[in-house]
Amino acid sequence: MPSAERPPSPLTPLSASEEGFVRALGRVMMLLPRAVDTDMLRDAQLPLSEYTALMHLSEAPGGHLRMNELATVCNLSLSGMTRVVNRLEKQGFVQRAKCDEDGRGWNAVVTDQGLARLEKAWPTHLASVRRHVLDHLDPEDLPRLTDALRHIVPGVGSGGRDA
């Protein structure tokens, strides 16, 4: 945490560069998610939310994750995750399996069908991300940018994500 440099005065007006950054970030936050989702829908018939869930499940050991964990890695509320998994389940891309060591826990498990779906969809996602984002950035800058974004930690002591 690179704070504690200046005295705690949270109400200093934004400098010009701060202002510029906040607006640029706001623009990306408002427009980029839907742009990628639109690409996914049009070219792969798979919403970004479902793609993301499948992707994380496919990367998890055994292809399964607790609802909780899945929600966290997808940056979704638990109830939102429930619905995404419902949709995926109806399509046969995941199954729910009771958690062995905790009777109230459930695992979402990718099916082979789900993996196949993912396989079919990833080029679209990749192309979208490249076209909207990475094509416009200098690879040299990425580590620094990533580091900066990782320091932005929303939800620390403010409102919060489901119950």
Place this chain on the structure above:
Amino acid sequence: MPSAERPPSPLTPLSASEEGFVRALGRVMMLLPRAVDTDMLRDAQLPLSEYTALMHLSEAPGGHLRMNELATVCNLSLSGMTRVVNRLEKQGFVQRAKCDEDGRGWNAVVTDQGLARLEKAWPTHLASVRRHVLDHLDPEDLPRLTDALRHIVPGVGSGGRDA
């Protein structure tokens, strides 16, 4: 535009640093807007969407902007903007005024009440943005970060924003 360096092969898999960047950005995009909105609602009783509209109107010459322009600067669809302005109008913070030089155009105009409301709310917004974002970043990095974000241009030839 720092592209045209490598041949047009949009399907190269993501490198590790690209992957990291995309995930970090995804996290911020998913979580930050609601975090700030929650702060605004809790501490200023004014949603971020309405705050943003008032802010842009207050900065515009004459305190008015065409629905069109307002939607653009707020990064909102035109129909979404219609509803935000409806809400603001009901509260007396803006008025609609017919556009002189174009009979089908409407201006959203901030009222004095609206300006007062903005005046009351900006400290909350400022604190939220500082707490969630700027406190965690090195001011030295801001120009570079802003520049990078500005190069990310969503919606170029993909789906798009209302009709």
Place this chain on the structure above:
DNA sequence: AGTAAATACTTGCGTGAGCAAGTAGATGCG
């Protein structure tokens, strides 16, 4: 063992936003 509290997940409900279709006014063309 038995009850109270915490946890894991789902469901009910409300809200905000985009798309598509509708309306009203402007522009162009014959």
Place this chain on the structure above:
DNA sequence: CGCATCTACTTGCTCACGCAAGTATTTACT
């Protein structure tokens, strides 16, 4: 001058999501 087209905005519809409340199961305390 009249009709077709285009533009600016609004409204109908749908949907995804978060929050709060509900259910089931585990943990903690006595």
